[in-house]
Amino acid sequence: NAGVTQTPKFQVLKTGQSMTLQCAQDMNHNSMYWYRQDPGMGLRLIYYSASEGTTDKGEVPNGYNVSRLNKREFSLRLESAAPSQTSVYFCASSDRRGVRSYEQYFGPGTRLTVT
């Protein structure tokens, strides 16, 4: 039971390049999320998917696109990377079941640098 996995762990891009961050969960959760973490800002929501087949914008969606490929996988795409997108990206998943309703389980993060 791997929980939430993310690839890659580290990435360096040049301005204007594109890339896709991959996320998968094996907990059969309905909801998945992408956050970015910047120093002094906490975690901010980029996009989320409440259930398979749906996606919605979060607080900071500009410059990103997402795909909920199936129940397990939720990818984040940067079409034309900018230095302002240098950040640590976390994928998370959650479900309503359990006492700690909607507790989010986080992946290990992707550290992205755009030069």
Place this chain on the structure above:
Amino acid sequence: AQKITQTQPGMFVQEKEAVTLDCTYDTSDPSYGLFWYKQPSSGEMIFLIYQGSYDQQNATEGRYSLNFQKARKSANLVISASQLGDSAMYFCAMRPNQAGTALIFGKGTTLSVSS
């Protein structure tokens, strides 16, 4: 607007002492959840404790307890008997009362434990 406020950018404590990390929240929902996560220097997000808005008693998980004062909209984390391994960033987060919605995070508090 729904918001989490952590007013202490950094806290310092000696080993074996107790420490309180402050968190206030703002929501008009009658039902919500409050979480604390720990982020050590290695970067992963570790769940610590959860409090539901209708829970009558304050949550406890080992050395962690949550001082929940609903009328004051505060959810402070208390760590008893601090250990060197408690040195980390701590985030307070709120889950609004909607299925599939993301957590709203505070900006975090850095805790440093010295011997």
